[in-house]
Amino acid sequence: MAPPTETLTAERILEATEEVLRRHGPAKATVVDVARALGVSHGSVYRHFRTKAALREAVTKRWLDRTAEKLAVIVAGDGTPEERLRAWLAALFEAKRHKAGDDPELFATYTVLTDESGTAVGEHLADLTAQLTRIIEAGTGSGAFTAPDPAAAARAVFQATGRFHDPCYAREWQRPGIQEEFEAVVDLLVRGLGSPTR
16 A cells, blocks of 8 residues: 555556556456555545546556557657568567567456547557558658558558457467568568559
8 A cells, every 4th residue: 555645646546547457357446446555535536537437548548658659769760661660560569469468467458448448549549540651651752662642551551460459369469470470461561562663
């Protein structure tokens, strides 16, 4: 239990909520459990998050943002657009596979929460496709890619690789040969985006 003299922040509440969700799962975790873990009243939690749904949405957004922040570094990084596209897709797959394999209870919880959390998930997907769009725009600008509509191409790439990042496919991510299948799809997509003059 946290010392009551420590300032209660939204971040501390989200950290405690994540731990409570890991321990109890989404069906049994309550705001009272979160408050108990923090050593405060549940009213103190509600002062930061007006409803249980708002708290669950915030913890889901926090989880999704961690992945988006790691990927944004690749978008802004060095390397050719092709290298960044390959690295971005590989990092997304690895992040999802890592979460599913290393903490299956929490991953299952977040799968439930993302199904409930339309706003956070919608914003996350928009952010990820915007990141892909920036990489593809850089590729069209340099002549590495031919994409008359980089945003449409980004959506297509994201959808085409869904098997490697959509949680509904998580059971497949530990199968033998999945890495080779991922690389084959990425190779095909990169060739498809390639400039015919290359």
